[in-house]
Amino acid sequence: MPTNRPYLSLIQQSVKNDGVTFEEITPNYLYKAVMNEKSFLMHDVEVGLNNSAAAKSAMSKSGTFDLLQYFKIPAVEHVFLMNNRSRFSQSNSFHVAREFFIQSNEKVVLKQNNGSQGSNVYKITSLDSLDQSLQALFDLQMDATISPYYEASFEYRIVTLNGEPMLWLAKERTTSWKHNLISGAKSIDVPQELLPQLSELAEQAAKALELNFCTVDILETSDGLRVLELNEQVMLDEYCKNNTERQKKVSKVYREALLARFNTL
Incomplete structure (x- = not known):
């Protein structure tokens, strides 16, 4: 059916x-x-x-950063905050978060470590809010990650297949500080002059995480382009919704991915 x-x-x-x-x-x-x-x-x-180790690495925001840092790829720093209730916890995550908050000019982003589509993501500008939001994540039985907040109007997403960039899109913030299309961000075309630099960065990031089919999210910051995260699942439903031309582009990408999968058998 x-x-x-x-x-x-x-x-x-x-x-x-x-x-x-x-x-x-x-x-x-x-x-x-x-x-x-x-x-x-x-x-x-x-x-x-994608192999399971690569997929699990991409699901972890902090793990992704550690890998990108290891390979000297420009990335947005993400520090892991283990749930204090975990039997593996050996440090006070609230203390780690507070120190990072102060070091980051008291403006950070706090999120669940394995989140997606902008859920459980908080922009933090006070210590009280930091403690409350971190506790809320821990109450949901989640680990967290903390990163610096960048005033960035644009975020770029590049789809790569077997190391080759296949599709580029830009997300512009509108009513929200987030770049998620599901949260109201606007999808626009990527400026032609940025394509070579974005493509090279996406190729490097996908190779570092050993992901054969993924999306690479790149933030335009005051310090230049930095990889924000990689997604092991290629979700472009909001991008191509009610847009025939974009649907054709996504269809072409998935056709090549599916045929590539059959070629591995």
């Missing part, structure tokens, strides 16, 4: 003319992708081009 999720349907339809079919296991969630004698499990929109 075809999925009724528009974005997932777009992905599945991208390889319709290549003879690929999808056998439903769990509606709108788990599918078996089949082409001739080859098949693989497709989990949500995940096509399985």
Whole structure:
């Protein structure tokens, strides 16, 4: 039965003319992708081009920064704050967070360490707010991460496949300080003059994390372009919603990704 999720349907339809079919296991969630004698499990929109270690590293904001720093790639600093209730906790995360807050001119971003789509993300400008927000994250049984706040109007997202940039988009803040499209940011075209620099940075970041199919988010800061995070799942539903030309671009990217996955079998 075809999925009724528009974005997932777009992905599945991208390889319709290549003879690929999808056998439903769990509606709108788990599918078996089949082409001739080859098949693989497709989990949500995940096509399985990334190994599990790479995917888990990308899910951690602080882990991603540590890897990028190791490879000397410009990135927005993220410091890990382990939940104080964890049996593995060996330091006071509130103390670490307060020190970082003061060192960062009392303006930081606090978020869950493995978050996505702007959920549980706080802009912090006071110690009281820092303590309250960090406690709120810990109460949700989450670890956290803290980073400097940058006054950046634009954030760029680059989709890479096997180390090659495939799609570029820019997100402009509007009513919110966040760059998430789901939170109201505006999707615009990337200036042509930035494409070479963004592409090189995205290639380096994807290679550092050993991600074969991902999105690389890059922030334009007063210190130049810096990698903010990498996403092991390529989610572009808000980008291409109600836009035929963008849907064609996303479809092309996913077609190549799905065929690349079959070529690994």
